Amino acid sequence: MVVKSQLKLIKSLHQKKNRTQHGLFIVEGEKGIADALANDLVPYLLLSSQAQSAINSFEKISDRELSQISALKNPNGYLGVFRIPKQGALNFKDWVVVLDGLQDPGNLGTIIRLCDWFGVKQILCSPDTVDVFNPKVVQASMGSLTRVSVYYESIIPVIQKLKVPIYGTFMEGSPIQKITFRTPGIIVFGNEGNGISAKLSTHITEKIAISSHPASQAESLNVANAAAIVFHEMRR
């Protein structure tokens, strides 16, 4: 049986400061939880409102309790609390993706999933980027979170002394099909509304543009879609 203090703790994990304090985060959905377990994340508490489940270590919870602690509008019957894993030190021996002020949890989750698909193992986020253990990021990453390491640090001090090419998407860049991608390297994506910050822009060595159709009136590509195209070209 789940006690009130546990429900209160779980609910508190919707906020970053509490996730950091307790070293815990939420994974919702049977598949996400199974993925986390299969990837050796350490469970703290596994809860389910369903009568039957393939994973038999779930504790029973009522639908009402679940909706109190879920981060989803429509909870899906399973909620796991896991320990935030320790990760190795960031290195620049292969591709590193840098995210500069990304705000939307769905975009971060989708980019983690894309990194996993295209074999990018490290993401460096500016401190103002949405937190990777935000329940909506975890949800959108579809299990890829366990295979991609995400770091938070001030970007410029980390990258300014590196001797690797730094790619970034800009309206006025060179057409992506003419870019040569050299590894080790860094690929930077910016904030949804404002793009890459002015200060970080000065460190970009290779400006990339993804062309729209000449007749298009669309203003911009979604950042996760831009990332999909850049990663595809990088591996092409």
Add this chain to the structure above:
Amino acid sequence: MVVKSQLKLIKSLHQKKNRTQHGLFIVEGEKGIADALANDLVPYLLLSSQAQSAINSFEKISDRELSQISALKNPNGYLGVFRIPKQGALNFKDWVVVLDGLQDPGNLGTIIRLCDWFGVKQILCSPDTVDVFNPKVVQASMGSLTRVSVYYESIIPVIQKLKVPIYGTFMEGSPIQKITFRTPGIIVFGNEGNGISAKLSTHITEKIAISSHPASQAESLNVANAAAIVFHEMRR
């Protein structure tokens, strides 16, 4: 001043049958509404809870009333009701994107935005695809909805007699970088969980695969990200 019956009508537009009955749909956000007006959509009612706005034909509404009729968890101060526009007949003289049972409103909105970016003007959806005038689709399409026509019809009867190439993404397809895209043509994307239905699969003439990194354990690409890569290759 907005009267109760109007609020009730607007709230009812969250459901497809009411949108169809009244020929009206909701656009939220000042920018989305400005885009709709700039693209000659006919406003039925423009509401705002904000004191100031660049568009001066808004009627005043309280924050409480707005949160009652908004489809957003966090309403953003502006809600417009527009007439569903009439559109011309579907034709196959250029690219047509076919969506087979797409369920997620964010994915449909993002694909509409991608079509706008890459100059695809027509989307044909199976009847079980999420409705294009669903408020979340409108939101995710970021104004592109006014420049892309979206049709709902049973797909196979429409396409089976056409003499154009029909492209679709499959795990076992040919690598996308080896595909020659010939226009006029059709590009099919399937349901988020199940892909393209078995019946429709038999009509695909060109099976496309987007390769993952050899070491990747990721199971799939999000359908909107797959679309981004396919459209980029189609225009490359």
